[in-house]
Amino acid sequence: MDxxxxxxxxxxxxxxxxxxxxxxxxxxxVLRFYRWKPPGLSLGNAQAVKGVIDVEFCASEGIxxxxxxxxxxxxxxxxxxxxxxxxxxxxxxxxxxxxxxxxSSGILRALSLLGLDATMNNAVEKGExxxxxxxxxxxxxxxxxxxKLVGSAQKRTQGKVLQHGAVLLDSDITRYSHCFLSHSExxxxxxxxxxTSIHNELRKAVSYEELSRAMQWGFEExxxxxxxxxxxxxxxxxxxxxxxxxxxxxxxxxxxxx
Numbered sequence: 001m002d003x004x005x006x007x008x009x010x011x012x013x014x015x016x017x018x019x020x021x022x023x024x025x026x027x028x029x030v031l032r033f034y035r036w037k038p039p040g041l042s043l044g045n046a047q048a049v050k051g052v053i054d055v056e057f058c059a060s061e062g063i064x065x066x067x068x069x070x071x072x073x074x075x076x077x078x079x080x081x082x083x084x085x086x087x088x089x090x091x092x093x094x095x096x097x098x099x100x101x102x103x104s105s106g107i108l109r110a111l112s113l114l115g116l117d118a119t120m121n122n123a124v125e126k127g128e129x130x131x132x133x134x135x136x137x138x139x140x141x142x143x144x145x146x147x148k149l150v151g152s153a154q155k156r157t158q159g160k161v162l163q164h165g166a167v168l169l170d171s172d173i174t175r176y177s178h179c180f181l182s183h184s185e186x187x188x189x190x191x192x193x194x195x196t197s198i199h200n201e202l203r204k205a206v207s208y209e210e211l212s213r214a215m216q217w218g219f220e221e222x223x224x225x226x227x228x229x230x231x232x233x234x235x236x237x238x239x240x241x242x243x244x245x246x247x248x249x250x251x252x253x254x255x256x257x258x
Contacts, residue, residue: 001091003219005227006032007212013040013066013077018243020084021069022236024160030086031219031227033212039078040064041179044071044153049255054181063179067254068164070153075166076176079197081211083107084164085219092161096154100141102223103163107142107150110218114211116201118144147196167215168197169206 004026008019016034023030041053041063049055049065053074058065063076085103092099104120111118121141142150152165173195177187198206216227232240247253 001029001223001225003029003031003087003225003227004230005216006030006230006232008032008034008232010035010037012036012038012244013042013064014244014248015240016040016077016082017042017066017068017248018240019232019236020086020162020164021243021247022232022239023084023086024158024162025236025239026086029088029091029225030084031225032084032086033215034082034084035080035208036077036082038062038064039076040066041074041076043067043074043254045069045155046071047073052181054179054183055255057178061175061178065254066248067256068153069157070155070162070164072151072153074179075151076172076179077166078172079170080166080168081208081215082164082166083215084162086160086162089156089159089161096156099161100152100154100163104142104150104152105222106219107165107167107215108218109222110211110214111142111144111149111198113214113217114198114202114206116144116149116198118142118149121148144196144201148194149196149198149201167211168195169208169211170199171195171197 011034013036016036023032041058045068055065092102101120108118108120121143141148141152150165150167152163154161154163173191174188177183177191219225220227
């Protein structure tokens with residue numbers, strides 16, 4: 001199966017979420033890799049802001065706040081490769097958990113190519129709910145040494161499945177925790193026990209380009225797809241600019257739960 005492969009580089013939080021939404025209209029399946037400049041705190045679609053997110057801290061640090069159309073909890077996007085995978089619903093398992101497993105198998109293969117012994121989480125323990133993505137365990141998310149390295153979210157809409165997520169090259173756990181009003185030394189300690197990064201696990205720096213190559217190979221090998229390098233069309237770009245300006249740059253959308 002042929003997939004459009006887009007590598008859109010650095011964009012603002014608003015542009016990144018606008019591109020993902022615009023690509024839901026793609027007639028062909030899509031795999032997209034991207035980065036964030038400035039860093040962004042992406043919130044789950046129904047996530048509260050008031051009493052949860054430290055909006056003033058984010059502003060002082062130049063961290064843009066943006067709300068995703070997918071669910072889940074808040075992720076700080078900075079030193080990572082973010083992927084989005086968009087495909088017709090009919091081409092993935094009907095079960096949300098099984099479709100996560102299917103899509104994430106490409107990431108699992110990529111990490112193995114980098115020398116990481118990664119596994120899928122298949123035993124979720126129920127505990128106190130957290131607003132922090134990397135503090136909240138989920139079925140079939142990717143772990144290394146029992147710690148979460150990839151945070152993903154999925155939505156089904158317009159007959160399509162959109163799954164996007166962060167593959168952490170490195171992380172600043174203290175900065176991440178400061179994005180929440182509940183920030184504390186206890187939160188930092190808890191996050192340190194629950195999340196990790198490629199740099200932490202391999203004890204060496206891995207570049208975005210190295211991870212991108214491994215991710216491309218991983219998806220092609222695990223899913224049996226062929227990636228065809230592509231770019232946004234002029235119509236997609238028009239839609240992206242509209243969505244970025246009218247929706248993803250708007251406090252009415254991003255801070256609607258405040």
